[in-house]
Amino acid sequence: MSINYKDSGVNIDEGNAFVEAIKDEVKKTYDKNVLGSLGSFAGAYALPSGYKEPVMLGATDGVGTKLKLAIESNKLDNVGIDLVAMCVNDLICNFGIPAFFLDYYATGKLDKLSAARVLQGIVKGCQEAECALIGGETAEMPGMYQGKDFDLAGFAVGIAEKSHLNKNQNIQKGQYLVALPSSGLHSNGFSLVRKILFEVLKKDFNEDFDGRALIDVLLEPTRIYVKLFKQVQNHIEGLAHITGGGILENIPRIFPDHLGAVVDKKSIKIPKIFQFLAQHVETEESFRVFNMGVGMVLVVKPQNLDFILKNTDGYVIGEVVDTHKGISLE
Incomplete structure (x- = not known):
């Protein structure tokens, strides 16, 4: 045979x-x-x-x-x-x-x-x-x-x-953190998303969520920031991709050892899908697992802030501070 x-x-x-x-x-x-x-x-x-x-x-x-x-x-x-x-x-x-x-x-x-x-x-x-x-x-x-x-x-x-x-070595106290909006969940935290929505809450894929099928909200493709980066790269000191680890763990990856940041969480424009999920997750865990509507964070000198705000859809969420404690949500 x-x-x-x-x-x-x-x-x-x-x-x-x-x-x-x-x-x-x-x-x-x-x-x-x-x-x-x-x-x-x-x-x-x-x-x-x-x-x-x-x-x-x-x-x-x-x-x-x-x-x-x-x-x-x-x-x-x-x-x-x-x-x-x-x-x-x-x-x-x-x-x-x-x-x-x-x-x-x-x-x-x-x-x-x-x-x-x-x-x-x-x-x-x-x-x-x-x-x-x-x-x-x-x-x-x-x-x-x-x-x-x-x-x-x-x-x-x-x-x-x-x-x-090593451009991020130019990051200094007093520079601004500018959030670039995400398109949604991007591609992180889905094991938790699936557990909350489909195991605990027994949701249906086609259930309405803010005027769209829930599955379409969840599968919205990750935003690509390359073209925007090419336009602003000479006006920023660093940028952090907000993926697994969220805002809390990804921003410190680009800082020199002696610096941290204060982020005003009330200033973050949090989409409804994150607001819904956050009802079932502790606040710090939400900001560690999900991007919470922030896909990328730019570090910007004060003199470059107007250029960035006029040429992107970004907005200020915090600033760099002299600390060893990473990111503080206030």
């Missing part, structure tokens, strides 16, 4: 057909620095000119258990945007300009239509982030994933001037 790979649950032909089907979609993200074509062993990208001392930066992330809600509701079109966002938003916090992106899609049995929907979201995310999707991996792993389950991982590479890597 002869057994082939397909008998074990892996269809090589299906994987090859998927790669062929997505090539034109992926090419929408290409720029002049992309070398070669999709399907090689590695993607190639020419180092952009104009840098004095270019440094390469890398960031990787996933979508977390937000992905489970997307799978259960069959709303797969935006999780690719989330994947790109979580990676490129980290890169800009080190003053890196995203150059290219790679993705990893692992599933038990490849569904070309579902995978294509996810890929189209990744393409949209890369276009918004102005980076090229130069490669990826689609893995069929029967026995590792059940039913329609799949997982995603993303990898972004960017370039920065070496002198900008």
